[in-house]
Amino acid sequence: MLSKSDKAQFDRDGYLMVPALVSDGVRESLLKEIDLWVAESCNHSANYGFDTPDGKARFDLELGHSAVRPRLRRVANPADISQSYQALLFEGMVPEVVADLIGPDVFFHHCKLNNKFPGMKARVEYHADHPFDPHTNDDGVTVLILLDDMDEGNGCLRIVPGSHQERYTHFCDGKFIGSTDPDLFDSFDQRADSIIGKAGDVCLMDIWTLHGGGPNLSQDRSRRVLITDYRAADAFALAPPIVPSRFYRKIVAGKATHVARLREGTMEILEHYSDDSFFGLQGQQTAGEAQSS
Numbered sequence: 001m002l003s004k005s006d007k008a009q010f011d012r013d014g015y016l017m018v019p020a021l022v023s024d025g026v027r028e029s030l031l032k033e034i035d036l037w038v039a040e041s042c043n044h045s046a047n048y049g050f051d052t053p054d055g056k057a058r059f060d061l062e063l064g065h066s067a068v069r070p071r072l073r074r075v076a077n078p079a080d081i082s083q084s085y086q087a088l089l090f091e092g093m094v095p096e097v098v099a100d101l102i103g104p105d106v107f108f109h110h111c112k113l114n115n116k117f118p119g120m121k122a123r124v125e126y127h128a129d130h131p132f133d134p135h136t137n138d139d140g141v142t143v144l145i146l147l148d149d150m151d152e153g154n155g156c157l158r159i160v161p162g163s164h165q166e167r168y169t170h171f172c173d174g175k176f177i178g179s180t181d182p183d184l185f186d187s188f189d190q191r192a193d194s195i196i197g198k199a200g201d202v203c204l205m206d207i208w209t210l211h212g213g214g215p216n217l218s219q220d221r222s223r224r225v226l227i228t229d230y231r232a233a234d235a236f237a238l239a240p241p242i243v244p245s246r247f248y249r250k251i252v253a254g255k256a257t258h259v260a261r262l263r264e265g266t267m268e269i270l271e272h273y274s275d276d277s278f279f280g281l282q283g284q285q286t287a288g289e290a291q292s293s
């Protein structure tokens, strides 16, 4: 599906936009499920849904969430509880474009839904994805599927082109902090591209590429993005998965192997954090928790 020049662009920039990869019909079926999850969240005042492989909450609520103003900011592994998400992520065009980049043999690692409501303050600090889930090699792609039109006004993703060739610690004082050093954020901001796109567009991103995203400052535009992590089948985890899915290591292209391919180098190995999602780890407050002053 991807052309030679698409692949060259991915290799150069560490990301690639593919327009209109997801049809309106499929997108609408995903959005319908989100609407149901948001409606359900109105019955809760703190994170909930502990039927996950690691017992952390699937549904993560931002501070200020209420029945009249629901703020369900993240759903961990929606594919674990929805056939529409499984159909999109396990077969068809999405695994195909990933296999073009890191195939032929690819497995599904995990997925998550980031939901930025109008006026929602949650931001995502600059980080790469591989440090969250280190493997024996780093052939991996994060796929970001735009479920709404996305631009700077509603908290679009910001990607630092070329940063997949660089390495930055995600540790401070020996502790995994889930982002690069905050002193570097301004310099990344100056280099970053705003990922502006239409609902149904897809951003393919190298797992070493630095990225983040601002708050949704709009009054009336949601910004929902489905994020999925895929790896080459010969990549084996150096730490347990950070957002474990019941479909972890499901082969979505080619075939499985028991032979690990190793990449020479060094790798920071995180200790798992207790927060339900990395929003908490990055210092974004969560509903139902004691507020720090």
Ligand SMILES: O=C(O)CCC(=O)C(=O)O
Binding pocket: 114, 124, 155, 156, 157, 158, 211, 212, 213, 214, 225, 227
């Ligand atoms: O939602 C965003 O703006 C960024 C998402 C992201 O980087 C993540 O959740 O890992």
